[in-house]
Amino acid sequence: MMxxxxxxxxxxxxxxxxxxxxxxxxxxxxxARKVIFVDLALAQIAALGATVAFMLGHPAQSMAxxxxxxxxxxxxxxxxxxxxxxxxxVPQEALIGVVYVVAAATAILLIxxxxxxxxxLKQILTGNILTSSLNEVAVIVPLYxxxxxxxxxxxxxxxxxxxxxxxxVFYATxxxxxxxxVAIAGVLLVFSFLIIPAAIGVMFAHSLPxxxxxxxxxxxxxxxxxxxxxxxxxLPTGAAMVCxxxxxxxxxxxxxxxxxxxxxxxxxxxxxxxxxISAAILAGSALQFAVAPRADQPLIDVAEYAVPALRxxxxxxxxxxxxxxxxxxxxRYRKEAEQLNERERRSRxxxxxxxxxSVARISSFLKSYGEMRKGEQFVMAEVRMRARExxxxxxxxxxxxxxxxxxxIPWRRLSRRS
Amino acid sequence: xxxxxxxxxxTQRSALIVALFALAAPSFAQERVSVVTTTTDLRSLxxxxxxxxxxxxxxxxxxxxxxxxxxxxxxxxxxKRARLxxxxxxxxxxxxxxxxxxxxxxxxSRGGAAYVDASFGIAVLELRGMSVGPGDGHAHGSGNxxxxxxxxxxxxxxxxxxxxxxxxxxxxxxxxxxxRQAFLARxxxxxxxxxxxxxxxxxxxxxxxxxxxxxxxxxxxLDFVSFIEMxxxxxxxxxxxxxxxxxxxxxxxxxxxxxxQEPERDALFVASKTGAQVVTLAASVGALxxxxxxxxxFDVNVEKLASTAGK
Numbered sequence: 001m002m003x004x005x006x007x008x009x010x011x012x013x014x015x016x017x018x019x020x021x022x023x024x025x026x027x028x029x030x031x032a033r034k035v036i037f038v039d040l041a042l043a044q045i046a047a048l049g050a051t052v053a054f055m056l057g058h059p060a061q062s063m064a065x066x067x068x069x070x071x072x073x074x075x076x077x078x079x080x081x082x083x084x085x086x087x088x089x090v091p092q093e094a095l096i097g098v099v100y101v102v103a104a105a106t107a108i109l110l111i112x113x114x115x116x117x118x119x120x121l122k123q124i125l126t127g128n129i130l131t132s133s134l135n136e137v138a139v140i141v142p143l144y145x146x147x148x149x150x151x152x153x154x155x156x157x158x159x160x161x162x163x164x165x166x167x168x169v170f171y172a173t174x175x176x177x178x179x180x181x182v183a184i185a186g187v188l189l190v191f192s193f194l195i196i197p198a199a200i201g202v203m204f205a206h207s208l209p210x211x212x213x214x215x216x217x218x219x220x221x222x223x224x225x226x227x228x229x230x231x232x233x234x235l236p237t238g239a240a241m242v243c244x245x246x247x248x249x250x251x252x253x254x255x256x257x258x259x260x261x262x263x264x265x266x267x268x269x270x271x272x273x274x275x276x277i278s279a280a281i282l283a284g285s286a287l288q289f290a291v292a293p294r295a296d297q298p299l300i301d302v303a304e305y306a307v308p309a310l311r312x313x314x315x316x317x318x319x320x321x322x323x324x325x326x327x328x329x330x331x332r333y334r335k336e337a338e339q340l341n342e343r344e345r346r347s348r349x350x351x352x353x354x355x356x357x358s359v360a361r362i363s364s365f366l367k368s369y370g371e372m373r374k375g376e377q378f379v380m381a382e383v384r385m386r387a388r389e390x391x392x393x394x395x396x397x398x399x400x401x402x403x404x405x406x407x408x409i410p411w412r413r414l415s416r417r418s
Numbered sequence: 419x420x421x422x423x424x425x426x427x428x429t430q431r432s433a434l435i436v437a438l439f440a441l442a443a444p445s446f447a448q449e450r451v452s453v454v455t456t457t458t459d460l461r462s463l464x465x466x467x468x469x470x471x472x473x474x475x476x477x478x479x480x481x482x483x484x485x486x487x488x489x490x491x492x493x494x495x496x497x498k499r500a501r502l503x504x505x506x507x508x509x510x511x512x513x514x515x516x517x518x519x520x521x522x523x524x525x526x527s528r529g530g531a532a533y534v535d536a537s538f539g540i541a542v543l544e545l546r547g548m549s550v551g552p553g554d555g556h557a558h559g560s561g562n563x564x565x566x567x568x569x570x571x572x573x574x575x576x577x578x579x580x581x582x583x584x585x586x587x588x589x590x591x592x593x594x595x596x597x598r599q600a601f602l603a604r605x606x607x608x609x610x611x612x613x614x615x616x617x618x619x620x621x622x623x624x625x626x627x628x629x630x631x632x633x634x635x636x637x638x639x640l641d642f643v644s645f646i647e648m649x650x651x652x653x654x655x656x657x658x659x660x661x662x663x664x665x666x667x668x669x670x671x672x673x674x675x676x677x678x679q680e681p682e683r684d685a686l687f688v689a690s691k692t693g694a695q696v697v698t699l700a701a702s703v704g705a706l707x708x709x710x711x712x713x714x715x716f717d718v719n720v721e722k723l724a725s726t727a728g729k
Binding site (some may be wrong): 004005006012128131132133143195227230231233234235236237238337339344345347348349350353356357359360362363367370 | 505541542543545546561570620621632635636637640641652653654655656657658659660681683684687688
């Protein structure tokens with residue numbers, strides 16, 4: 001299992017390391033310039049260029065398509081370079097947002113005339129790091145190294161407030177990076193690579209080399225965690241990695257006051273925050289239970305999902321029997337429906353093929369099983385709702401008491417005052 | 419005198435109106451039945467039944483995923499002018515219900531005389547849950563909706579279409595029935611040809627990107643053993659992809675089927691790990707060059723699959 005996972009995931013990991021390498025650097029630059037969503041705008045512009053190329057008859061992966069993407073990105077870079085000059089009156093982020101929405105809308109208008117481009121556009125913006133190959137790594141590494149080298153040589157000019165030319169150089173090189181990385185990893189993951197390691201680096205370090213080193217370390221570690229979680233829990237890779245990056249930022253945010261400020265105060269305020277949030281959830285659930293006991297009760301439902309035995313606390317013996325009986329029947333109908341589907345599927349290639357009449361009969365049985373299963377599920381829901389309705393006041397009071405106990409209310413101080 | 423002149427004037431006017439009606443009558447009789455279909459496949463089948471008596475347009479352009487289609491203002495106008503509406507059903511074109519509400523014509527809405535759900539009477543495969551769409555007492559559930567990819571199902575689909583055309587245009591009922599019989603006879607002879615060409619692929623394991631092919635597989639006895647995209651719109655997880663690759667190697671799968679609008683990158687990745695070939699098929703009329711009508715759709719697909727099997 002472990003060896004299989006490593007064999008399967010290591011090209012994606014190598015790709016993630018390359019992407020973290022260049023994006024953590026650009027992320028620090030982007031945070032300093034306060035143009036957080038510029039990568040989304042540039043990615044959308046690149047996709048627009050590819051759509052134009054596709055409409056003109058160029059194949060999806062051709063040099064011509066890449067050329068159109070790059071040309072559009074460079075035009076956008078000129079526009080973005082100017083936005084800094086206009087930022088005194090209108091925030092630069094607002095202008096970047098306008099570039100993004102206009103590019104997205106234009107692409108939709110173009111696709112309306114060439115429907116086969118819709119999926120192509122989607123692919124440009126979604127990507128899938130899981131299917132990246134070492135050939136792609138071999139293409140992007142020289143490109144990223146060249147851009148990194150150029151930025152190092154021009155570091156003084158690119159870091160400062162900068163003239164229009166250096167602004168253009170920054171956005172043009174960033175556009176080249178984003179055009180290639182979004183096609184590999186997708187917009188969501190590239191945004192995470194760009195912002196989250198850089199944000200953590202900026203949070204805990206002051207000089208650029210330290211921010212960069214921390215961003216790289218965090219980015220590589222979280223990428224590995226995201227890939228591992230995706231494999232172990234059978235989750236889509238890009239989404240799992242984005243959530244891993246989000247969690248890392250949340251942890252960094254929680255750790256920051258502990259590591260950088262008054263440790264005791266930070267721990268106390270964190271505990272107090274957690275207690276207030278828990279109390280608010282409990283009080284909200286108490287209110288929901290009292291007002292609408294037949295509605296969804298997310299807190300109770302999650303607790304019952306985790307510990308099904310909790311139901312025995314409020315179901316009578318007869319209700320518990322009916323609930324269990326309906327659950328067993330629903331599961332039986334599901335299994336029988338699956339068996340029928342499997343029988344039909346097997347008949348497509350093996351033995352005597354089922355005639356249309358037999359398939360129609362199976363279809364009819366499947367509909368019946370679906371209805372019956374739905375009926376059993378209705379019984380389960382009804383039994384539970386009636387029982388909850390019966391205990392609404394007691395349960396609400398219990399939840400409210402729990403909320404009051406969890407909330408960090410200074411009871412002693414209050415009682416002394418009274 | 420004045421009354422006589424008035425009478426003469428009225429007679430002339432009446433004669434003119436009668437003459438105009440007489441002239442217009444043949445053009446009314448010749449007016450073609452305007453039919454709106456949701457997909458190009460249904461348009462092609464409608465043209466096969468209606469011949470030159472119908473003017474059919476499809477809402478979803480070829481090569482666009484009908485399940486993700488976003489209606490446009492012109493679609494409402496098309497539906498307002500339509501005398502007959504034909505849809506795929508089985509939750510495949512759910513967006514149509516909102517469009518029909520906007521159109522405000524009960525005759526082309528669910529239960530109306532000019533509304534056809536082409537899936538009516540189809541032996542639905544892989545029915546697993548209940549319908550998510552509004553039901554009318556004939557809810558089809560959420561079975562696999564790609565039923566037009568079994569050429570035998572064209573009998574049921576064209577029967578639904580012919581029955582509706584005959585209802586709204588009874589004068590031409592014999593023409594519709596004759597067209598339908600001629601089309602089915604041609605389809606039957608082509609079906610034998612297609613079965614023969616795909617004979618070498620019977621029982622050969624194939625992997626598809628998306629589960630669009632159960633009806634096609636049933637008719638031609640093809641064995642689609644797995645799918646790269648297990649849940650629509652959700653990319654495969656690493657363990658799913660690893661399992662597919664392992665199974666493909668173990669079972670010697672050499673063919674991966676994808677549609678034009680499905681991601682090529684993922685299919686090529688799996689192909690690179692297994693040595694399989696990726697073949698792009700058309701799931702709808704117009705999705706690939708030369709797949710211009712219902713019969714050529716199968717011609718193209720059969721030819722592509724047969725040539726891949728021969729390599």
